[in-house]
Amino acid sequence: MNTRGNAVRIVIMCVLVCAGLWVSMRACTARDLRSLGEVTAVVEGPRPGTVVVRTVRDGTAAAWLADDTGEAVGFFEPADGVVAEPQATQCAGELCYRVPGDGLRVEHSTDGGVTFTTVWEVSGGRYTRIKSTYPDLGDPAQHLSSLSLVVHSVPGGHVVFVANGRDGLLYRDVRGAWHRQGVPDSGEGCCFYVAPPRIGDASEAPDPAVPVGAGTAAVILLVGLIGALAGRRWRGLPIVVVVAVSGGVAAGIMAPLGDVGMFPGYFYSGPIILGIVVGGSIVAHRFAAAPATREAGAPR
Template sequence: MISGRLPRLPERWRVVAVVPLAGFAVAATAAAEPPSVADSVQVEGDQIVVLIAGRDQGSTTGISSVDGGVTWSDYYGRPVRPPQTAACVPGQPQRCYRVLPGRPAVAESDDGGKTWRPSWSLSDDQYDRLARRYDPSSTAGPRSLALAVQARPGGHVVVVANGLDGVLVRDVAGTWRREGWPEPLAFVGDETANLDPEQRVALVLAALMLLGAVGTGMRRFGGVYAASALVVCVGLYVALGADGDPAALATGMTLLGAMVCLAVAIAGLASGVAVAVGFGAAPLVYAAVYVPFYGWVHGMPGSYAMAVGAAVVMTAGVVAASGALIKRDIHHRTATYGPA
């Protein structure tokens, strides 16, 4: 017969279970240096040439197009003039374009540059996705760096060296399209938005779900267990985001806390149902947190705020379902063995 006090959820566990949800909205960004930057564009006869910085491909320094940016091929050569940030349509000096400083955006003018109006820019979420691929302190930044205008049958095209985002083209119909890194540079743009901060939160919340569920099934030593579980979660969070000695110290703290939690859970006669629920719910919490952000970097949901909302709702659903299962187990044992 099972004896002793029936498990109750300590007050401290309510705090432990709720506070980390705020981490979704404040996750910071960190990322790798970009391999290539489209930093200059110029017209050479019937060619439009986009020059690429940071590309280690022998003597190839960029790509060129002879059909107004529809198709591209490798360009072998060196810059023949400094990059230009503004240009007018050949034969139409009143129609001009310029890149806007410090951001990925282009303006246009119909009066020779006296007044300007927006012509193209990234949406906030497109900008966020792009910025997350790279070190935000990089001077290359997500921004438009240079452009060139070429007269074409039926109108004109504008080609923009769009920095980290590769190539931007306005066709003769007036439609802007982000070419990114077209062939033969398609491999350059394989980087995806950095989700290390979100994955870090997902892992910590999954650990918290596991430890919290086990904690609700403790018959004794609840205070010691809760303190050890907090050490595990804090140590894991630091270890996942630190380097060198701090990471090593945090990893040691996490392992020590986990061993104490295991010993205390055994000594405290943790409920088998609570343990099973914890091990089952932990990967579900990880998926509930991480999947919406993984979808966001691929365009669905369309905004980061929606991803945050989806992660919170899905995580709350897993926690609520897990709590219901544990509560049912407590009621069952109360009915079987009597109140504590």
């Protein structure tokens, strides 16, 4: 076995695979965000405990029903009833909420609307990053701002729905946690939310890229070390490290794959990551356990 030549080929292949995955993920993300649409308004629904979420996607307007749990539960048709006009301020007793309309921000009042303080906001560097993430955004004041809201009293407290333009529907649950739901959509049934880009908000699930990437690299490295220990051969360990690191990077790139329609992202990324783990482990074990190559003419 020509270990040096194979090592060079393995390194080149790993770099190309990682670069290809990264470019593909960036292209898919840009395409998905371009076709995401936006939530233009949220208003009172035709039935108690519901709201109507108005969206525009590719120039086509649609309306969806969401319930007080924040879930999109169906389409809204004009025949379902007349809904109210969008409101920038609403109250539930002495608790009031309003959207100033000059950014992704919601304000809260506990004295019936006399004084307000900011209770949820995306601002500064985070707002700049998210603004640059959405392609063909247009005027941020119109397409990336909190535009209207609905407040409902529910057992145990209250919930809030906010129309956030391209960032989708914002929902405050009864416990007080805010959730960037995204834009309603449908596939083979109804309904789901197309999630917005991550911004490092405390309510978001942890980014899986680092733990998945580190775990993948650790498994591949462990398999390589077992092969080296079993055969008492160490010359292939540098290649094992390269394969482990490359496998970890590739798995980390795939781990944050967003939902595809009604199917969660891991439905697609899971088999790919499993293939990376298995394939990387096989390559690492092969090189770790490979016998040393004798030079031509060398004594046996």
